[in-house]
Amino acid sequence: MNWKRLTAFLAVVVIMFGAIAWTSPDLVKGIRLGLDLKGGFEVLYEASPLEGGEKVTPESLKETAHSLEQRIDSTGTTEPEITREGNNRIRVKIPGVQDETAIREMLKKPVNLTFRGPDGTVELQGNDFVQNGAKVEFDQLGKPMITIKLKDAKKFEDVTTKLTGKTLSIYLDDELLSSPSVNYPITGGSAQISGNYTLDEANNLKDTINLGALPLKLTEIYTQSVGAKLGQKSLEDTVGAGVIGTVIILILLIIMFRVPGFVAGITVITYTWLLVVVFELMDATLTLPGIAAFVLGIGMAVDANIIMYERIKEEIRSGKSLLSSLKAGSKNSFRTIMDANVTNIISCAVLYFIGNGAIRGFALTMIFSILVSIVTNIFLARLLIHLLIRSNLFTKPGYYGVKEAEIRAL
Secondary structure, eight states: HHHHHHHHHHHHHHHHHHHHHHHHHHHHHHEEEEEHHHHHEEEEEEEEETTTTTOOOOOHHHHHHHHHHHHHOOOOOOOOOEETTTTTEEEEEEEEEEOHHHHHHHSSOOOOOOEETSOEEEEEEEBBBBBOOOEEOOOOOEEEEEEEEEOOOOHHHHHHHTTTTTTTTEETTTEEEOBBBBOSSOTTTEEEHHHHHHHHHHHHHHHHHHHHHOOEEEEEEEEEEOOOHHHHHHHHHHHHHHHHHHHHHHHHHHHSSSSSHHHHHHHHHHHHHHHHHHHHHHHOOOOOOHHHHHHHHHHHHHHHHHHHHHHHHHHHHHOOOHHHHHHHHHHHHHHHHOOOOHHHHHHHHHHHHHOOTTTHHHHHHHHHHHHHHHHHIIHHHHHHHHHHHTTOOOSSSGGGOOOOOOOOOO
16 A cells, blocks of 8 residues: 555645635635625616717716715615616616615716805806816826816806805715815816826716716616515525535445545535635625526536546456556546537637626636636546555455456456
8 A cells, every 4th residue: 555645645635625614614704695695676777868969978877887886885785786788778786785765766866966166056067068078188297187178168267257266176966076276267168177186086087077077867677676585595495405416416426436436526525615715706796696507517517527437437447457547537538528618618708798697697607617627626636536546545446336347358
């Protein structure tokens, strides 16, 4: 018996399972749950300009989505998921919401950009500015500043004349963004906003002013609510079914392949843990379609093991030694497994780019599950079986699911 090989095998398994036991509680607690598992509501909005004749632009849609996120954050609601769809739609998913009606009413309000005097009087509205007229430029010292253009030059001249020597504060809803000073009356409908801005701050202010120049009205075209108890029940049932199915599959693998089946159990458990680690690193949101992809990925990981172990059994039946059978079986199965995995990755990539919402989440989960499966259920499984065979502890063909009568003489 080669104790070094056996010790190496045990060391790898103990280290992996130690890491799994140590990190799993925190990983499970840290997983973000979608509204179909945690409860909450989803709204699909169609954006349109408040004033007719002007189109919704990608920039205004982006800034509106950003404004919605800020509004939701201000309520203390955590983990909103806001995505833009098409040319004029925004989908909002908010899990764990208590007062759905209040938040929906708040989100439907148009973005309100105002310029106010020192006494709080609204002097200019966002729609007083030329659409996309705000730009970031640099002064002679290289400091960023914002240039703006107004539709009514006379109105702007009157406002700046009245506020000369005072401030003209910029508000988004009721949040103060900036308080530039008015140094002199401004004619011609163009002005510069300067100050100690960083480039990012200047760009954010420019985008906000451009957004205010094209206020958007949001109309609900689809809503869905999921109760917290229903979401929790869905999570428990789905995870329970996945665990039961995985245990049954692992038992069947051990019955069919004996020692390789035991190794498959180790690699599948490691695969599941690594996939959860990937979810945590990505800060991904887990949904019911994501769990479905997760469980399907486990099935595909098992398939990879079955293909490799069946090829190894065929090599043993042909009369080759265990080590030769491992090398030949692994080599012959590698191309088949990789072809299947690459095909699945391509199909999932297509789903991701043409789909939206839950479909994209399912596709992304499948892509990462396939990549993790390649690492654990091909390379790790091959390493563990190699160590066991080289330990000379399991030398009988029966340990690999092959009967002596099935072996053909060379």
